Amino acid sequence: MERVTLNAPGEVDDAVFRRCLDWYASSKGRFALNQNELEDVLPFLQLHAVGENGSKYLYCGARSVVGDLYGADFCVDAQGKEGVPDSAFELALNRDYWSVTRTATPIAQRVRAPIDVYGTKYSVEFFRYVFPVKFREFNAVGVLARFSESPILLN
């Protein structure tokens, strides 16, 4: 897996990514603020409850990259699951959730990694923005991932 920090995430050429950055900039992650802008990006987001021993889905948007890879049905029933079925992929990426929660500071990265989708292996490359979300006093993490390239089937 290759991960590179984005120094200028606002320059990512993706409208949903920029709308998410704008919502976070104006709300600082407070779920109750700027709800119209939030609802534009929610179907693309994943929301996670984060503890010291891992994280679980609160919500997985049907139009997220997880939905693209594993299907919308996986997403609508994802609440309570620890992540995508490829546990090595999940573990490598969700380590950041704890630090984002603890520091209340978003991270933006470009990621390239292999992923197993129900027995078929792909190489995926995507931008991701991991940011703190507050539901009143409950702190969670939001993740927006957007493909920068189409997934490539690996033989």
Added chain:
Amino acid sequence: MVNRQAQVSSEILSILLDSNAAKIQALSEDFELAPLIRTYISDKFGVMSLGELNNQQMRDLIGFIEGFRELARKGG
């Protein structure tokens, strides 16, 4: 007689729907979940408002909200 039974069934269903809608409203206010609820029912049921859900779908939604609250209570 059949009409009377149909009317009573309809009234019971209406009470159940009202009751579940009120419960959803109360549950969602704890965590300001209205945007998430709107997105969830659009994702899962393809509808835009609570008024379009049937009783079974409302129960599913209540389960989703209660699952959220439980995860929030316990942390990840």
